[in-house]
Amino acid sequence: MKRFFTRGISVIAGTLIFVFICHQLNYIFCATDEWFQQLFRSYYKQDNIDNLFLGSSVVYFSENPEIMDEETGLNNFNLSSNAQRIDTSYFLLKDAIEKNDLKNVYIDCYSWIMTEYEIWDNEKQQYVMVDYIDDPYNDGQLWKLIDELKFSLTKAQIIAEYSKEGDVFGAVLPFTRYRQKLFDWDYIKENLALKTKTKKNNGEPEIHTDEYGFKCYIQEKGYQYIDTEIPEDGRALAKERDFNKYCMGKKGESWLRKCIELCQKNNINVTLYVTPNIELQIASTENYDRYYRELTAIADEYNVELYDFNLIKEDYLDLNDRSMFCDVHHMNAKGAEKFTKLLAKVLRSNPDKNKEMFYESIVQKKACEKPMLYGCYFYDYNEESGVESDPSEYDYRDFVIASNRENMKYTVSRTINGKNDGIPELIQESTDNKEIKIPINEHGIIYIDGEYENQHQIIEIDY
CATH class of the missing domain: 3.40.50.1110 (SGNH hydrolase)
Structure with missing residues (x-):
């Protein structure tokens, strides 16, 4: 009986120590938000x-x-x-x-x-x-x-649901999700400071x-x-x-x-x-x-x-x-x-x-709505292999002009940082073309003049 009691105390003590250590590790490693x-x-x-x-x-x-x-x-x-x-x-x-x-x-x-x-x-x-x-x-x-x-x-249901396809240990013991930070002292110091x-x-x-x-x-x-x-x-x-x-x-x-x-x-x-x-x-x-x-x-x-x-x-x-x-x-x-x-x-x-x-x-x-020139949305691509290539190989950015009129005309010019003393160069004049292709490593300002029924809207886009 005494042996059984001693073993029970040891199990309880070991469990408490384990819980305490896990709690401290969670505090040290789990990101603060x-x-x-x-x-x-x-x-x-x-x-x-x-x-x-x-x-x-x-x-x-x-x-x-x-x-x-x-x-x-x-x-x-x-x-x-x-x-x-x-x-x-x-x-x-x-x-x-x-x-x-x-x-x-x-x-x-x-x-x-x-x-x-x-x-x-x-x-x-x-x-x-x-x-x-x-x-x-x-x-x-x-x-x-x-x-x-x-x-x-x-919370138990959430952990069970996301443990099916993910990291079981990460669900039960959160600090294990940060095992790659084990010896990242800068991360630990910053997290504890927060x-x-x-x-x-x-x-x-x-x-x-x-x-x-x-x-x-x-x-x-x-x-x-x-x-x-x-x-x-x-x-x-x-x-x-x-x-x-x-x-x-x-x-x-x-x-x-x-x-x-x-x-x-x-x-x-x-x-x-x-x-x-x-x-x-x-x-x-x-x-x-x-x-x-x-x-x-x-x-x-x-x-x-x-x-x-x-x-x-x-x-x-x-x-x-x-x-x-x-x-x-x-x-x-x-x-x-x-x-x-x-x-x-x-x-x-x-x-x-x-x-x-x-x-x-x-x-x-x-x-x-009244005619409106919204701006541009863009996607990146590789000139030879298109958008399906590795993103690290993209070399062009395609800007698509967005407005609420299909027959709006666009005059587009742009500056290129470090070139032409900041003087804009004309890309297109009064056409319905909406796509502007620019090398991804170039930066400057795009100027778009949208014309509809003799009314003009001019916007600038930093690229």
Whole structure:
């Protein structure tokens, strides 16, 4: 008996020592993320959440819960994170249902997180099609989020789900995901400094101010305040989606359906919506209406409301107002204030009346709006082997001019840094050609003069 008791004490002591060592190793090696720390610190402080918003960074930049609280008289929370996958939103939704008496759930269906696209596979030495959920780039954010969740049945389900195809040890023992940093003293020193800094601030977020005086900081209930405005020459973005070639991913669609069904099973009102993007981003997909049709079909099947604010009429929100955006993907504080008030108005209004506020398609929207030159989207390629070659071998960048008129004429010139004393050279004059090919190692400014019915718009693009 004594021997059995001694052995039991040894096992318990050994387990406690093992847990303590693992805890310390997690503290030393697991990356610190201020956003996730503040998000879940605020999440666990809530007595009850009435309205839950789920999505990626476009949500936490554009929907201000404090304003939404004032507009609705309810407690609103953004349970959203950078690059958040729809399967992650599902598990966060489950956790929120366990802890709260939810009245409404609003799921942002940003096209970037719901669709398929191509990535370069180094092993196969070719491009492969992936669903957003399968892109390895998005795994890191998922684990950071899991690390901040308190242990619960839902967290156990998340770990079990992602251990099927991934790193089992990484799920159970988070520090093992950072084994490549074992002797990286600079990383360890920096990570510990960040954690010590967070403790000294009592968990309060820092206000970051850049050289131009713009502020950025994390507010309560999942809102990122930023007052930066997109620069005037920030009119170019990489073409990351091609909705003529690919559209909604099967996995993305499946998990979206699970989110809707989970809400309906628990008698929670669920609404789908899409946070507005700057017009240039929508134009870069070349067939956004295809995505909207696929999303509409799902909403109709489940009899839930869908509001795509990329189709909002300019009388209610002018998406060509660049002062509302901090970059080509996200709104700033000014845009968030306008959008949150509009979103609250739409969500509490009669759905049939709301239809008057939206166009039926991007094609219709372009035809009804005044002529507008948005900017350029671009893709890189190799002159000999095209876009299917190894990205490290790309030597040209193809800029595609985006506007809302097919018969607009373009005069294009450019400067080249270090050449011609900064004097622009003419590339084309008053033609409908939209493509500008430039060697990838050259830099300068592109000047585009868009002419439509004797009216001119001139923009500059830093390349």
